[in-house]
Amino acid sequence: MTPAIELSSINKQFGPVWANRDIDLKIMPGTIHGIVGENGAGKSTLMSILYGFYTADSGDIHVNGRKVTIRNSHHAIDLGIGMVHQHFMLVETFTVLENIMLGMEGGSLLFKARSRARKALEEITEKYGLNVDPDALVGELPVGLQQRVEILKALYRGAKVLILDEPTSVLTPQETGQLFEILRTLRSQGVTVLIITHKLKEIMAITDNVSVMRGGCMVAHRQTSETSTTELAELMVGRTVLLQVDKEVAVPGRTRLKVEGLSYTDERGVKRLKDVSFHVRAGEILGLAGVTGNGQSELMKVLAGSLPQDSGSFTLDTSNGVYTFNVNDYRDAAMMRDCSVGHVPENRLVQGVVKSFPASENAILGYQNKEEYGSPLLDPAKIVAATEEMMEAYDVRPRLPGLKTANFSGGNQQKLVLAREMMKEPELLLIGQPTRGVDIGAIEAIHRNLIDARDKGAAVLLVSVELDEIMSLSDRIIVMNDGMITGEVNAADTNEMELGLLMTSTNRKDDEAMATAVETPKAEAVA
Amino acid sequence: MNPVMAESPAWVRVALIPFLQLVLALAISSLVVLIIGEDPIHAFQVMIRGATNTDFGGISNTLYYATNFIFTGLAVAVAFHAGLFNIGGEGQVYVAGLAVALLCLALDSTLNAWFMAPLIIIGTALFGAIWGAVPGYLQARRGSHIVVTTIMFNYIAMAFMSYMLVEYISKLGGNSTDSRYWNAEAVIPKMHEISSSFPYSLLNPTILLALGVSAAVWVLIWRTRLGFAIRTVGSNPEAAKYAGIDAGRIIIITMAISGALAGMMAVNEVYAAQSRLILNFPNGAGFMGIAVALMGRNHPVGIVFAALLFGAMNQGGTELQFEIPSISPQVVLVIQALVVFFTGALDQLLRGPIENWFQRRAIARSQQAAAQG
Numbered sequence: 001m002t003p004a005i006e007l008s009s010i011n012k013q014f015g016p017v018w019a020n021r022d023i024d025l026k027i028m029p030g031t032i033h034g035i036v037g038e039n040g041a042g043k044s045t046l047m048s049i050l051y052g053f054y055t056a057d058s059g060d061i062h063v064n065g066r067k068v069t070i071r072n073s074h075h076a077i078d079l080g081i082g083m084v085h086q087h088f089m090l091v092e093t094f095t096v097l098e099n100i101m102l103g104m105e106g107g108s109l110l111f112k113a114r115s116r117a118r119k120a121l122e123e124i125t126e127k128y129g130l131n132v133d134p135d136a137l138v139g140e141l142p143v144g145l146q147q148r149v150e151i152l153k154a155l156y157r158g159a160k161v162l163i164l165d166e167p168t169s170v171l172t173p174q175e176t177g178q179l180f181e182i183l184r185t186l187r188s189q190g191v192t193v194l195i196i197t198h199k200l201k202e203i204m205a206i207t208d209n210v211s212v213m214r215g216g217c218m219v220a221h222r223q224t225s226e227t228s229t230t231e232l233a234e235l236m237v238g239r240t241v242l243l244q245v246d247k248e249v250a251v252p253g254r255t256r257l258k259v260e261g262l263s264y265t266d267e268r269g270v271k272r273l274k275d276v277s278f279h280v281r282a283g284e285i286l287g288l289a290g291v292t293g294n295g296q297s298e299l300m301k302v303l304a305g306s307l308p309q310d311s312g313s314f315t316l317d318t319s320n321g322v323y324t325f326n327v328n329d330y331r332d333a334a335m336m337r338d339c340s341v342g343h344v345p346e347n348r349l350v351q352g353v354v355k356s357f358p359a360s361e362n363a364i365l366g367y368q369n370k371e372e373y374g375s376p377l378l379d380p381a382k383i384v385a386a387t388e389e390m391m392e393a394y395d396v397r398p399r400l401p402g403l404k405t406a407n408f409s410g411g412n413q414q415k416l417v418l419a420r421e422m423m424k425e426p427e428l429l430l431i432g433q434p435t436r437g438v439d440i441g442a443i444e445a446i447h448r449n450l451i452d453a454r455d456k457g458a459a460v461l462l463v464s465v466e467l468d469e470i471m472s473l474s475d476r477i478i479v480m481n482d483g484m485i486t487g488e489v490n491a492a493d494t495n496e497m498e499l500g501l502l503m504t505s506t507n508r509k510d511d512e513a514m515a516t517a518v519e520t521p522k523a524e525a526v527a
Numbered sequence: 528m529n530p531v532m533a534e535s536p537a538w539v540r541v542a543l544i545p546f547l548q549l550v551l552a553l554a555i556s557s558l559v560v561l562i563i564g565e566d567p568i569h570a571f572q573v574m575i576r577g578a579t580n581t582d583f584g585g586i587s588n589t590l591y592y593a594t595n596f597i598f599t600g601l602a603v604a605v606a607f608h609a610g611l612f613n614i615g616g617e618g619q620v621y622v623a624g625l626a627v628a629l630l631c632l633a634l635d636s637t638l639n640a641w642f643m644a645p646l647i648i649i650g651t652a653l654f655g656a657i658w659g660a661v662p663g664y665l666q667a668r669r670g671s672h673i674v675v676t677t678i679m680f681n682y683i684a685m686a687f688m689s690y691m692l693v694e695y696i697s698k699l700g701g702n703s704t705d706s707r708y709w710n711a712e713a714v715i716p717k718m719h720e721i722s723s724s725f726p727y728s729l730l731n732p733t734i735l736l737a738l739g740v741s742a743a744v745w746v747l748i749w750r751t752r753l754g755f756a757i758r759t760v761g762s763n764p765e766a767a768k769y770a771g772i773d774a775g776r777i778i779i780i781t782m783a784i785s786g787a788l789a790g791m792m793a794v795n796e797v798y799a800a801q802s803r804l805i806l807n808f809p810n811g812a813g814f815m816g817i818a819v820a821l822m823g824r825n826h827p828v829g830i831v832f833a834a835l836l837f838g839a840m841n842q843g844g845t846e847l848q849f850e851i852p853s854i855s856p857q858v859v860l861v862i863q864a865l866v867v868f869f870t871g872a873l874d875q876l877l878r879g880p881i882e883n884w885f886q887r888r889a890i891a892r893s894q895q896a897a898a899q900g
Contacts, residue, residue: 332771332773333768333771337771343769345769350763350766351766354758354759355763356762357758361755366769366771368770369752377750378751378755
């Protein structure tokens with residue numbers, strides 16, 4: 001049987017770095033093929049080559065046995081290759097139908113194209129069982145349905161091979177289940193699916209075959225039924241990996257942070273936090289679970305001092321004393337740091353570092369007013385020495401304090417931020433997505449550091465979209481949806497399904513009307 | 528995948544590329560000179576000799592012009608580090624000129640130069656700072672765009688100065704466009720007055736102030752906590768907020784510093800060199816600061832060299848008009864504009880390809896080394 005896609009000896013270099021080296025890959029038609037690898041292993045580069053964003057330096061691509069040179073994404077689409085990006089490429093103010101026909105209007109008058117597209121869309125939805133209301137505004141659809149629109153877009157363009165880049169990163173466990181159902185249907189209709197992920201459990205659940213990448217090379221091809229998560233993890237990292245975090249039972253002390261009735265409305269008038277109350281005690285890790293964009297970012301910002309709440313308060317009890325921050329109390333991030341609050345922002349590239357600065361300057365960002373970095377002028381020697389210490393402790397590579405931060409990989413930037421915030425031994429640690437973009441090997445160490453901080457008596461508030469991470473690290477878990485805390489569970493007694501339900505539940509009466517409004521399109525789509 | 532980008536060597540970025548940009552600008556200027564029927568080689572010889580000769584004060588006057596450009600170049604650069612485009616240098620200089628006039632008219636018969644000079648420096652910096660801080664405040668607290676407000680403040684300053692000069696300051700009490708000369712006792716001497724080894728020129732010790740201020744700006748930007756905050760606000764406002772830096776406050780402070788730097792140009796021009804207040808005395812130096820900062824890559828060392836180049840063009844251009852009368856002041860202006868165009872506005876025209884070439888070569892070499900090793 002001819003493979004749907006065959007790559008042989010693909011090479012791609014960025015500067016001195018081999019992003020892809022001598023890659024061979026065969027994908028049989030009508031299968032679901034997984035590609036796993038750590039960040040920086042070269043998965044995205046390989047897919048970009050296949051989708052025509054980059055051209056390979058050397059090597060051949062065969063599509064259905066025919067040798068091709070993919071010049072750009074239009075060409076890839078013509079060859080029947082479609083891509084669903086991790087960050088959706090949708091116009092939120094357009095309807096589903098308009099998004100699907102975007103770029104394929106075929107003529108200057110829209111109404112003809114619209115009726116043509118509507119008809120074609122009906123056929124596709126019927127064939128693959130992908131129900132979406134074509135006249136719904138995309139911005140009003142839940143994320144799972146938006147992703148379905150992306151898939152429809154690719155199918156409408158005649159895709160026979162569908163590439164999905166980290167498709168589950170924004171989905172709840174329930175939505176993930178629905179996505180997998182769709183992928184199975186697509187497979188039964190002869191569509192070839194190529195799925196890129198770093199979640200090994202999902203690979204085991206959905207794929208027929210799996211290929212493992214490491215350091216730009218393809219290190220193994222396996223039939224999914226003949227491999228295991230342990231073997232795949234080892235192949236990805238190149239050594240044995242502890243997937244489970246070892247930790248003692250927490251010994252919580254007094255309450256470090258008490259949040260009472262916190263609300264926040266953003267500048268567009270959207271209520272991001274609705275009467276949020278919880279507490280974190282010294283020596284425990286409180287996990288905050290939820291689908292991205294349900295108020296976690298805002299909550300962290302309020303607690304870190306960079307966003308003022310509308311109402312409610314929070315009380316900090318650290319060795320610096322007890323402070324309650326009400327609505328009108330002035331506070332900024334520097335003040336919170338003085339109160340021994342460490343903050344690892346979820347989006348380090350936007351908030352946590354200045355990319356154009358050398359690593360050493362980012363190593364003191366937020367702590368630049370501390371006297372230990374020189375007085376009255378900043379002392380570069382002292383800053384570099386402190387940076388070297390951080391790089392050593394958190395294995396930041398390369399160990400060049402003078403190198404521009406943008407030239408470090410994302411994982412190493414993250415490690416630098418973690419080192420900066422955690423080596424100050426804060427009494428309250430706010431930490432968002434601690435392992436996003438970090439290698440599996442490094443994840444182990446980061447998790448160890450978090451547990452150590454807890455055991456030394458720090459109160460840790462952990463936000464992560466990785467449920468596995470929340471469940472293995474936390475002692476207690478609170479779940480957020482639509483700006484509300486929808487539940488609290490004991491980490492030891494919960495499971496993904498329970499958390500998933502809490503992540504979509506709206507448990508408060510006054511929001512019932514809204515809840516039905518949100519739920520309706522989803523219910524229709526499932527039916 | 529985060530590709531490691533090799534940077535081209537420093538000498539390429541700060542020396543070779545500006546030099547090639549200059550060569551390209553002069554090549555096109557040659558065409559202009561050819562079109563008006565003169566010999567470009569001869570014209571450039573005249574220009575270079577005019578700017579660098581030591582017998583007739585060529586080099587001295589180049590340094591005198593450069594002094595002005597150092598101040599205005601630093602003003603633009605400091606603001607730029609905070610992500611602000613201060614186009615208001617011209618207006619800030621104007622207002623600082625007023626400070627010189629007020630101080631000298633009031634005190635030049637009672638104070639000698641030793642007391643006057645520090646007062647003048649403080650006065651010009653203060654007036655410039657205020658004229659810079661107001662647009663800074665409007666940007667930080669009211670969201671009015673700094674480019675728009677600084678341009679408008681230039682016009683306000685010019686109109687206000689004309690009014691003040693003609694109505695109150697001018698020697699004849701009306702219709703005159705300059706003030707009386709300051710009492711020579713109260714003014715710092717020019718170089719040729721200090722030592723006869725200097726030829727006659729407008730060069731005065733203010734150039735030492737300019738160099739000292741350049742060093743101070745370097746310390747400010749790269750060694751102080753304020754400079755750290757300024758660069759953080761300029762590079763990533765979100766990160767600044769995260770780090771507990773009040774961006775609004777930093778913007779106001781930066782604009783005050785920027786205005787003070789521009790204002791100090793009046794020490795050179797109004798106090799020392801001309802020793803009187805003349806209408807339109809900044810003569811575009813405030814705007815030229817933008818080109819100087821661009822070419823100097825917002826670094827004090829680069830700015831000093833760029834200021835020297837633009838000073839030399841001013842002086843050489845003046846000589847050119849005398850020596851070759853068919854080359855009018857407008858043609859000299861065209862030549863200067865071409866230099867600004869190629870070093871500033873069209874910076875990437877040469878920079879992109881050349882840096883890429885060096886990068887590719889470095890990569891090829893590292894691959895070769897890897898293959899051999």
